[in-house]
Amino acid sequence: MxxxxxxxxxxxxxxxxxxxxxxxVPADAVRVPPVVLIGHLDAWDPNLVGHLKEAGIxxxxxxxxxxxxxxxxxxGLTWGVELGGxxxxxxxxxxxxxxxxxxxxxxxAPAELLSPDGGRYLRLTPDFPDxxxxxxxxxxxxxxxxxxxxxxxxxxxxxxxxxxKFAAVSRKPILYELGRxxxxxxxxxxxxxxxxxxxxxxxxANLEALGDLREAVDKxxxxxxxxxxxxxxxxxxxxxxxPTPPAPAxxx
Numbered sequence: 001m002x003x004x005x006x007x008x009x010x011x012x013x014x015x016x017x018x019x020x021x022x023x024x025v026p027a028d029a030v031r032v033p034p035v036v037l038i039g040h041l042d043a044w045d046p047n048l049v050g051h052l053k054e055a056g057i058x059x060x061x062x063x064x065x066x067x068x069x070x071x072x073x074x075x076g077l078t079w080g081v082e083l084g085g086x087x088x089x090x091x092x093x094x095x096x097x098x099x100x101x102x103x104x105x106x107x108x109a110p111a112e113l114l115s116p117d118g119g120r121y122l123r124l125t126p127d128f129p130d131x132x133x134x135x136x137x138x139x140x141x142x143x144x145x146x147x148x149x150x151x152x153x154x155x156x157x158x159x160x161x162x163x164x165k166f167a168a169v170s171r172k173p174i175l176y177e178l179g180r181x182x183x184x185x186x187x188x189x190x191x192x193x194x195x196x197x198x199x200x201x202x203x204x205a206n207l208e209a210l211g212d213l214r215e216a217v218d219k220x221x222x223x224x225x226x227x228x229x230x231x232x233x234x235x236x237x238x239x240x241x242x243p244t245p246p247a248p249a250x251x252x
Contacts, residue, residue, distance in 0.1 A: 002118050003078040003101045004059060004197075005142050007036050008173045011196045034191050034222045037214055038175065039202030040082075046073040052202055053077060055211040061104065061199065066091070068098035080104060080121070089113060104145055116140040121175065123147065126162045133169045143173040145199065155186045160193050167194050175199050181209055184216045191223050 010032040039057045041048065044065065052060065053076070062069065064083030080102035081095045087109055095103065102119045114120060120141040126149055136144065146166055148159055155178070166174055177199035182190060190198060202210060 002142060004036075004038075004080065005118065005173070007032055007059065007078065008143070008196050011036050033217045034220055035187065035195060035217050036197045037210075037217055038197055038199045039210070040177065040199050041202050044069055046070070048202070048204060049073055049077070051204070051207055052210070055207060056214045057202060057210055060202065064091075064095075068095045068100070071099045074099060087113065102142065105141070114140045118142045121145050124166060124174075128166075130165075133166070136166070136170050137172060141172070143175065143197075144170065145175040145177060147177050148179055155182065155189060160189070163193060163195065173197060181206060181213055184213075187216060187220055191220060194223075 011034050036059060037057060038059045038061060039052055040061045041063060044062060046069070049060065050073070058077050060074075060077060060079040062079055062081050064081045064087070068081075078101050079099070081100050082104040083091065083095075084106070087105070089110075089112055092103055092113060096119065100119075102121055103113075104121050104123055105113060106123050121143050122136075122139060122141050122145070124144050124146045126147070144166065146163060149162070163174070163176055173196060175197035176190070176195045179201070181200055182198070200210070200213070
């Protein structure tokens with residue numbers, strides 16, 4: 001199981017994986033917040049990566065190139081790569097050897113890059129054909145990454161409905177790329193909609209805002225289970241009158 005997939009699962013179940021046998025869960029197990037922040041870099045910059053690590057952003061998506069980055073700079077981070085048209089099996093293999101945990105694939109990527117071993121996430125767009133939705137889970141990928149429509153000033157109900165359209169038919173995690181940093185008021189809305197992996201732009205210009213966002217996510221309460229604390233109305237069944245036994249016949 002990939003590191004990103006494990007983080008997403010822990011964000012849902014709110015507990016570390018239990019050891020086999022009679023072992024106990026370590027007391028110092030790192031808590032995973034209900035929403036995993038994933039920084040998306042437009043260009044490779046080892047200096048920026050170091051600042052993101054200091055800000056607590058420990059999951060990154062890097063732009064692809066013909067040469068994987070140095071592993072020393074990315075030590076201790078969970079990172080993946082987004083490769084465009086120059087993607088091929090040999091280059092993807094070199095990225096995994098360099099320590100990449102996952103790769104983002106475009107729908108136009110060669111089918112030979114799919115693998116049941118994991119580490120693949122498929123890009124989705126809002127205009128994905130509805131007739132193909134039921135086939136998503138049949139693909140040998142760990143999950144999906146949905147690009148939101150053009151980033152607006154506020155998250156709309158229509159934006160959430162697009163996300164829920166995919167979440168309703170897939171049992172695999174769906175990363176949500178909003179295209180901007182969400183406001184603190186939007187975080188509970190995204191969490192309640194089922195977003196567990198939020199892709200946000202990472203740059204020097206928004207380092208301070210990213211640190212504030214990470215702190216807000218760490219303090220975010222977990223999503224309440226569906227139906228919890230909901231009032232239950234019980235309607236008693238209609239009473240059925242007890243039939244009166246027939247009177248005994250008089251004795252002669």
